[in-house]
Amino acid sequence: MTEQSNTGGPAASNEGLLTRLIRAAEIDTRMLGMLAAMLVIWVGFDIISSILRPGGGGLFGGSFLTSRNLWILLVQTSVIAVMTTGMVLVIVLRQIDLSVGSMLSIVAVATGVLQVFELGPMLGVGHPAIWIIAVLFAIVLGAAIGAFNGVLIAYGQIPSFIVTLGGLIAFSGAAFLIASGVTVAPMDKTFKLIGGNGPAASIGPVWSWALAAVACIGIGLAVVAGRRRRLTFNFKPKPVWAEILSVVVGCAAVLGTTAVVNSYLYPPRVAERFALDNKIPIPPGVENKAGQAICQAADKVVSCLDGLTFQTGYPIPVLIMLAVGLVMTFVARRTRFGRYVFATGGNPEAAELAGVNTKRLTVMVFTLMGALVGISAIIASARLDAATTALGTLNELYVIAAAVIGGTSLAGGIGTIFGAILGALLMQSLQSGMALLNVDSAYTNIVVGVVLVFAVFVDQIYRRRVK
Template identity: 55%
Template structure:
């Protein structure tokens, strides 16, 4: 054993000396080069749209709106990762969002006010719980048909896309339902649906502490189990970059002020003298963005720390081996689709609250953006590989494309063409990446 260590160390040092500085840097920091490449592509997209739009894209207002618009797709993309990892697909997520959103809209705008009165404190809680249960039930129904009746997920969810979109219309005969409960609307963002500058800085500092604590914990765990550890400088580098990104995002959110009319009304209502230059009240981080981040953290924990997550990746990597290992693969599939349905309900709540209405067109084509976000984020359609963080970053890339094209005045049909081309390109790159990895 001593001889092995003696001979291995000089070999590793010799190998490190032969590597280029870039390779040594990535090996030391363990940064996912594929994820880094996607970040680079997103920055190119942002800079390109900023130049083409005459400096409108990279503004605090547009970036804040971009984060809010990304929230619902990002939430669903976290669930789509698990679906695709198991070699399935869910084409019904947009229709489920629309149907659940319509049910939640009818509950809080028409049914609950008759029982509890308008703006009752329990209205938004009952509405959200009902939506979550309905979404989970629809997802579980899909999962049972796929797992126990052996109907391909493509067919089941394609049928779900049509069924639930039609059911959305039948709930109100095509009528738009509005307005939503005042507390429920906070989940959609806007002036009131943000936490303000002070709370945003507190959240940012907590996030920085969590990043540092996570890196320290990971280092201790590696030492405990005898795994290789990153160099100290790499740990400092990752901590610094993570904290800088978090605090930078908070600074941008706090740089976007309330509209003048709303700020004036707030000043009048609170007896605040209106200064000559106007009153600057920062939006801060939007509540739907916080919801999406929280969902991302929970889903990452499920995928990487729980037994269920290990079963999901085992099922995607080799279904036959997973079955022989004693994993109840059918029930894993049912739970995955039930979880996907619940995430659709969360996205429906965000979308309905943001629009302050439930409409029949709500969620249309969201299945395309959700699948594209997961695939762009590194989830392989061949199964067995994918990350929650990558999918959420993919959702931001997709929404950046859409937002930039809107700023440039590009017609909706052409926007769809671009999104379709991006999706095909992402799948092609995934195929090339997997072929080189073998």
Template identity: 70%
Template structure:
């Protein structure tokens, strides 16, 4: 009898199952794992369904889980993912920006006009300074528009919903007025690489594997540093097996993604044109039934008896999105700015009383949002090699949906950068899968709306369980 009641912790230990012990030891976010599981289900579902309609060489017999489609999906996700990182901080602060889509159109159009009609004739087409000036111009313009939204919200006392709703309408009009509904094209040849446009808009397998190895090393070093920091302040440590599990699974995910992007080869016609432009001899090749040259090797350029093959590796816009995600995660979790944002969102009155200048903080978050929209505008216009006044249409809805799906609470104070980026990937997966299966546009919009409402509903249930 004494052995049963000797400790108050005994009942808790008896009641805690192996799954609960696993999550407690590894400290994994169950909501994030649930989103990853949902993402995998969506991918497999689209692949199986596409395989039933038109079977090909996909991993499961379909056309969704192919290196080509997954590579394209990652590039298409980049723009929304970049903007979602800024929207997280806005919603955490109990603010909102409905103008990001129209802002993207305005910045893209203005940057396109600068390149095509101003810098091109002045400096000469293809001048190496054109893309640098264009990028800097876009970033400054984005910061100014964001600051304008922030000043109206923080200092004029106009609700952010009204300010950005007006911006959604007004900035779209500005974009149309700049070009009168026409299309600005083509962009500078170097500028296009930023959006993944062209065969050289990726870093190739060698540098992709190098980057993956560095990422794995940083992951392990991060876990070791976290363990050392916990020991320094006497915080509870994760078990050694949990640390090893996180290191192995994280490294496996990084290497697996790298293997996928490195297995996507250029199209034969692109290889042929590139070889002719650079005086590269094309050996006689054997083609499979899809028209791709068959050649098994891991180098960026393969010269063998069976043909000439170039592999892509990570695309430049994907690297930009990952860099933005890393920087925004550091900003949100490791700086006083990030702590102030979460404090102001959790309890604005207490933050004000503690000495935080919430008005200026609001302006800075809106400015940051504007800069991130500018980066997305650069990526989008560069990928399409054109800018139009409808370029960012409905992007604000996709960004908000991605952030909410990623676990950011509309009540403020709660949200993660990586969750929003996963949400962006999930949203783009739905769009890409339905496009691949030739769904009508109306059905795609209905699915996006339903997913957004469902995500908010799940968030409400989760918050009630925490109370």
């Protein structure tokens, strides 16, 4: 069993033209609804910010739909999105992991302590091996904690809700003890780049456009390959117009996102400080005026007629998020492991009778979840340039909410990686927009909770409709 499409519904003879077109193109109506909701949220926040703060510069005059805010939004989404891809498989398997926030905290703190108090004095501050050791340590530690949870659930026969609820409490306490109650900082200078800090933490406009071109080619090849597979196994293919539409929409989304990230220039002070720190000549007369003109960059930095600017392109955290999304999509849809996860979530008894080792599968899923938490801990601590015990606070709420909003059913057996990443973006959009309007965090939590309950309600209605 693989990720499911929206193919249920009433008889074709009773459907309208639009419904028939959506069915022919095999478009998930829940995904359309989520995209529409995200569009409403973005436009709404931009209009409101325009009313409250005129001159924001966004599409509608506000502060939300600006290249700067959207660039930051993508970076902020990466931490939750990476964990959400793992939570999809956990929920599809009819399990839950409430400990991911506390797990992120303990992994981040332990990795920070390793860098600051162990590797720094041992190898010397700035040693090139520090960030490599730290990254490997974080991923391995996260995987080990996840495996521990999985063993208790699978072989100890303890409900995942109880195991991970205990982890939610215990891991946060362990993180406090490891850090001795203080903030661990600063991180290694190369390690910080993983969090998207500074001009050197982005690949620049040239490589960003090259990546976009490769992505568009990949979308086209994927559509062609999918059509060939259907014909090979005598399945009815999509209409040609639907295949073309998929490629056009996919490429438009990629090129549009690339244009946004490339249009964001680092603030003048940041650009100037980076130039000074890296001994890059600043053109005469433009001190404190960096960013006055857009320059065509080679290696992202050039002298130009009116000033010095640093074009960003895709930041490293977003590249990590995209890479994780692609890998997890492949794992979920094209591997035996992924098929076993969806089969077990759909019908555990049938999966066991078919010879699937569901206990080992459970341990593997939670181990993978832990490794992904390790990656998110790296991004979060690198972006903050510090590790604190509060780093993962409430992350479990946002991760579970993002997965459910993205179409993952709490009843198990149904879920998509792509939808979960969009769900994470929607959740982060709510947080970012409300922060932009200076809304109290208490109200933000209320909105997130309401959205989560509403998403589950919609999922229940959808499941009853397609049965």
